[in-house]
Amino acid sequence: MAEHAATMAHQHQFDDAEQQRSAANLGIWLFLATEILFFGVLFAAYAITRVRFPDAFAAASRLTNLPLAGVNTAVLITSSLSMALAVHTARHGARRATVGWLSLTVALGIAFLCIKAVEYRFDFLEHLVPRLDFRYEGAQADQVELFFYMYFFITGVHALHVLIGVGCIATIAVMASHDRFGPSYYTPVDVVGLYWHLVDVIWLFVFPILYLVSRS
Amino acid sequence: MSSVVIGADENIASHENYLSSGWNWRSWLLTLDHKRIGILYVVTITLLFGIGGAAAALIRLDLLTPHSQLVSIETYNKLFTLHGVIMVWFFLIPSIPATLGNFLVPLMVGARDLAFPRLNLLSWYLFVFGGLFTIYALLAGGVDTGWTMYSPYSTTYSTSHVFAVATGVFIAGFSSILTGLNFIVTIHEMRAPGMTWFRLPLFIWSMYATSLILVLATPVLAMTLMLMGIERTFGIGVFDPALGGDPLLFQHLFWFYSHPAVYIMVVPAMGVASEIISCFCRNPVFGYRFMAYAILAIAAFGFVVWGHHMFVSGQSAYAGTVFSLLTFLVSVPSAIKVFNWTATLYKAHVTFYAPMLYALGFVGLFTIGGLTGLFLASLGLDVQLHDTYFVVAHFHYIMVGAAVMAFFGGIHFWWPKITGRMYPEGWARFAAILTFIGFNLTFFPQFILGYLGMPRRYPEYPPEFQVWNVLSSAGSSLLVFGYVLPLAYLLWSVKYGAKAPANPWGAKGLEWQTESPPPTLNFHKTPIVTEEAYAYRTESAHG
Numbered sequence: 001m002a003e004h005a006a007t008m009a010h011q012h013q014f015d016d017a018e019q020q021r022s023a024a025n026l027g028i029w030l031f032l033a034t035e036i037l038f039f040g041v042l043f044a045a046y047a048i049t050r051v052r053f054p055d056a057f058a059a060a061s062r063l064t065n066l067p068l069a070g071v072n073t074a075v076l077i078t079s080s081l082s083m084a085l086a087v088h089t090a091r092h093g094a095r096r097a098t099v100g101w102l103s104l105t106v107a108l109g110i111a112f113l114c115i116k117a118v119e120y121r122f123d124f125l126e127h128l129v130p131r132l133d134f135r136y137e138g139a140q141a142d143q144v145e146l147f148f149y150m151y152f153f154i155t156g157v158h159a160l161h162v163l164i165g166v167g168c169i170a171t172i173a174v175m176a177s178h179d180r181f182g183p184s185y186y187t188p189v190d191v192v193g194l195y196w197h198l199v200d201v202i203w204l205f206v207f208p209i210l211y212l213v214s215r216s
Numbered sequence: 217m218s219s220v221v222i223g224a225d226e227n228i229a230s231h232e233n234y235l236s237s238g239w240n241w242r243s244w245l246l247t248l249d250h251k252r253i254g255i256l257y258v259v260t261i262t263l264l265f266g267i268g269g270a271a272a273a274l275i276r277l278d279l280l281t282p283h284s285q286l287v288s289i290e291t292y293n294k295l296f297t298l299h300g301v302i303m304v305w306f307f308l309i310p311s312i313p314a315t316l317g318n319f320l321v322p323l324m325v326g327a328r329d330l331a332f333p334r335l336n337l338l339s340w341y342l343f344v345f346g347g348l349f350t351i352y353a354l355l356a357g358g359v360d361t362g363w364t365m366y367s368p369y370s371t372t373y374s375t376s377h378v379f380a381v382a383t384g385v386f387i388a389g390f391s392s393i394l395t396g397l398n399f400i401v402t403i404h405e406m407r408a409p410g411m412t413w414f415r416l417p418l419f420i421w422s423m424y425a426t427s428l429i430l431v432l433a434t435p436v437l438a439m440t441l442m443l444m445g446i447e448r449t450f451g452i453g454v455f456d457p458a459l460g461g462d463p464l465l466f467q468h469l470f471w472f473y474s475h476p477a478v479y480i481m482v483v484p485a486m487g488v489a490s491e492i493i494s495c496f497c498r499n500p501v502f503g504y505r506f507m508a509y510a511i512l513a514i515a516a517f518g519f520v521v522w523g524h525h526m527f528v529s530g531q532s533a534y535a536g537t538v539f540s541l542l543t544f545l546v547s548v549p550s551a552i553k554v555f556n557w558t559a560t561l562y563k564a565h566v567t568f569y570a571p572m573l574y575a576l577g578f579v580g581l582f583t584i585g586g587l588t589g590l591f592l593a594s595l596g597l598d599v600q601l602h603d604t605y606f607v608v609a610h611f612h613y614i615m616v617g618a619a620v621m622a623f624f625g626g627i628h629f630w631w632p633k634i635t636g637r638m639y640p641e642g643w644a645r646f647a648a649i650l651t652f653i654g655f656n657l658t659f660f661p662q663f664i665l666g667y668l669g670m671p672r673r674y675p676e677y678p679p680e681f682q683v684w685n686v687l688s689s690a691g692s693s694l695l696v697f698g699y700v701l702p703l704a705y706l707l708w709s710v711k712y713g714a715k716a717p718a719n720p721w722g723a724k725g726l727e728w729q730t731e732s733p734p735p736t737l738n739f740h741k742t743p744i745v746t747e748e749a750y751a752y753r754t755e756s757a758h759g
Contacts, residue, residue, distance in 0.1 A: 013331065014406070041440055045465060130452050
């Protein structure tokens, strides 16, 4: 714990470590608010287009790959659990456990991206990529293509967030392995954890609107 | 707001300050000091203001004659687009928050720096990169969509460099978001002991409200521009009617940001005016709490009025009615502010230094701009006035008349604090009056032109409109002098101006209790606040 004492010192603009922690916390919550508005545009655009073309969107969502997306949902929710456990262990100064949980989170995040890549490949083989070689025989082919445009846009932006999250978690895993966190300083774990949970929560909205609604 | 500050003597400081602590490129380009970053912003936005202003000057020159003789019609389209894009996103949005706000927020709340100094420097770099993208687009041939970039013109038909400009604005947007985030956290977490919420200067309240808008509105613009750019690149998207997309959706999303953006420009101006008027009246701001609540109310209402830009765009009549009503509601807190500034002046011992002239100019121009906004909020009248020069005049009264007057007022007011030098008072008063006259001569004729039916964005007009256009162009040449003059004498004063004492105006506020220019960590000892804001009357003698 000797090394970790050095990093406990707060930055010059703060009065004490508590103020620094509190500021970081408010900062990340504000950042998450901006993320919600960022994705909010996509949800609004999706909702409006869907209301205009309910039949085309229902037909299109049946073409999405539910088994892979279902597995991916489970993977991402599990990664949120391991992230929450990492925050818990970091707060209690359990270095090895923290590194372990963070590594598991990174692994699950990478697994999510790999499964997503496989899913994109299947979409490609089924000619569902708009403007590339999109082929659809049924009615309202243009609107079905629009659905897949939204599908790739929303899942693409989400996957970018997962990728950034994986990078951040890997970084704090390295920090944790150098014993940088303990009961008095675990802000980076906390902050990255909150971001990761938000990415997870956003997926919990993306998944039903793209894969589940009116699928039956 | 007198308070205990140890070591901040009233005399001119001779020891180390934030300007004297290093003068190589690293000490500026890698600085984490909020005061230096504020100065980096001042330099950057002054350059960009020059570019945007030059475009405006060419537009006014071209409009001297009924036929577009100076530039081709395509060039004219590019000029007004360039003017709009640069002035809105690269001058007005960052003008007061990123310069004066950066400099003053930590000083006014009694902190050593913003909560996240590295993020603050990153904001400036993002802003510069965004600006470079936009300047690239300008050099590569320009953009002709208008600053609003409406689809499907921007997504499908325009052959100009829409993508580069959208990218530039997208990047600069993150600068806005991070600055807003930094201010909110600083104001929440880093106030000095005794600095309660209702002791905060109104400038801080205005920065707080502005930051909320920056944080909550800018992501919407960023994602909308991303959708637009990708739609333009791949030929598919939610805005293109050919595939079933909705061009109105773009307008909704665009104005969801861009209406609140007007408040990003004018709310900080209200904060600056409150500080200046109170100081030169030696009166507390009348109805302080109402002023604070009014600022928050304006920011909140600002989010629910965007539809008033779309009264004639095919939005439903019900939506139009609701947006019209909500827009009228904005006038209530705005009027509270004008009345309270007036009440602050009532029976006061007013001194007319240059910042005060600018601030009074602000109040007058804001009133005209605000009242003409009510014309445009009326559903019936707007059909006649929509997209005419009446609209152009209205928003220039708010965004240039009000916001830029206040920006110049603020720059003069805090110049001694920022540089440690006094500006030449006579020249400054002359420039303030010249700007006021030039501004009104430029833009008042445009109300008449718009009322008569001259549409905006047209390079040609019927000959009977020429007299009003000539008046407007003549006014703009005065305005050029009004803006260039301060640039000249302020730069002169940095070297030759008289040395400024810590508090040349006898003003309240923590920023005046430290030296001019302040030391790197702002205060030698954390100040302890024991009084309300603007406690001018409690002092028997004042400077």
